Amino acid sequence: MIITRTPFRMSFFGGGTDMKDFFQEYGGAVLSTTFDKYCYVNVRHLPRFFDYSTEVAYSKIERVTALEDIQHPAVRNAMKMLDMHEIRLTYEADLPARSGLGTSSSFAVGMLNAFHALKGKYVDKKRLADEAIYLERKLCQEEGGWQDQIAASFGGFNRINFSKDGYDVLPVIISKERKEQLNKSLMMFFTGFTRFSSDVQKANSGMSQEKIRRLQEMRLLVDKAEAILTDKHSDLDDFGRLLDYTWQLKRKTGNAVTNNNIDSIYSAGLKAGALGGKLLGAGGGGFLLFYVPIDKQPNIREAMKDLLYIPFRFENGGTRVIYYAAEDYPPKEV
Numbered sequence: 001m002i003i004t005r006t007p008f009r010m011s012f013f014g015g016g017t018d019m020k021d022f023f024q025e026y027g028g029a030v031l032s033t034t035f036d037k038y039c040y041v042n043v044r045h046l047p048r049f050f051d052y053s054t055e056v057a058y059s060k061i062e063r064v065t066a067l068e069d070i071q072h073p074a075v076r077n078a079m080k081m082l083d084m085h086e087i088r089l090t091y092e093a094d095l096p097a098r099s100g101l102g103t104s105s106s107f108a109v110g111m112l113n114a115f116h117a118l119k120g121k122y123v124d125k126k127r128l129a130d131e132a133i134y135l136e137r138k139l140c141q142e143e144g145g146w147q148d149q150i151a152a153s154f155g156g157f158n159r160i161n162f163s164k165d166g167y168d169v170l171p172v173i174i175s176k177e178r179k180e181q182l183n184k185s186l187m188m189f190f191t192g193f194t195r196f197s198s199d200v201q202k203a204n205s206g207m208s209q210e211k212i213r214r215l216q217e218m219r220l221l222v223d224k225a226e227a228i229l230t231d232k233h234s235d236l237d238d239f240g241r242l243l244d245y246t247w248q249l250k251r252k253t254g255n256a257v258t259n260n261n262i263d264s265i266y267s268a269g270l271k272a273g274a275l276g277g278k279l280l281g282a283g284g285g286g287f288l289l290f291y292v293p294i295d296k297q298p299n300i301r302e303a304m305k306d307l308l309y310i311p312f313r314f315e316n317g318g319t320r321v322i323y324y325a326a327e328d329y330p331p332k333e334v
Helices: 020-026 073-081 103-118 125-139 147-154 176-185 198-201 209-230 237-250 259-272 294-303
Strands: 002-011 029-047 054-057 062-063 085-092 159-164 166-173 184-191 276-280 287-293 318-322
Touching: 002 103, 002 147, 002 209, 002 237, 020 159, 020 209, 029 103, 029 147, 029 209, 062 198, 073 103, 073 125, 073 287, 085 103, 103 125, 103 147, 125 147, 147 159, 147 166, 159 237, 176 184, 209 294, 237 276, 237 287, 237 318, 259 276, 259 294
Parallel strands: 054 085
Antiparallel strands: 002 029, 002 318, 029 085, 029 159, 054 062, 159 166, 184 287, 276 287
16 A cells, blocks of 8 residues: 655746746746645555456546546556556545645646555656646647646746746745745645636636736746745845735736636735735636735735635655555566
8 A cells, every 4th residue: 555645836927827838939937836735645455355347536536447538637647657557546635726826736646656655666756747748648648737736746946947948946945044034935725716727727728928928928937936936135025015026927828717706815915915816716706815924914914814724834755655565466467
């Protein structure tokens, strides 16, 4: 039996520039971190007592005798890709799916990690990220960028650069005290709206010259944000103000990014003292992140009292096998 734990991510700057069609021509960069909310994938071989050979449990339970009958596209394609058979897989998570935190990609990374471990193999973080990108973008034909799979696999507070040659993961060098100050200044709330990121990406697809211009400016903001973090003499509050600026750019990149409800909640946050913030993920719903000076945080809690507040801590581990028990499972005779 294998249990993997894979973190969710929050993207601060550069989201959208990790789309392959964009970064292969213009280059891209993302500033993001993983934090201490996780998905857990439990995988073992299914004992041969049942009239089905595979069981998959997530928001529903599937029991099938042929891989082609699995409805969950990521599970079906991953099992085919890695030649997995007679599997029982269970998925659990600290936060809901379709909420803008890269949950589907965290699941993909954690599942692939578990499948390799069940075969007795250690796979490095880059291979896991590459396989998850291939699984979601190629085999499952889901719209979206590359940052989620990379963040979930590597973990930590990183700048991820994208080019026609692929990507590079560069940890952001920031003092422990400054990183702690940033963590304490960020507040996250659940809006209650959920959606499929791929659906939002599809609705916002297309590369007009105006959208390209905005994405290029959003990519440049990664440089500015990183400079604020790494320069100990910079005012960290400028990071919050820059979040507001990038959100104003992001919300103009597609009609499905925001809506009246989200705009109303965001405006209330600014009026209560937030210096900036953004909707996490592709848009359309999920979690709102605010940068709030410590003395203004009680005001924000009051203004957001109808929403669920989610405290969090940055994490550095990425996907991990947290339980491994070897199985004596002879292959089924054909």
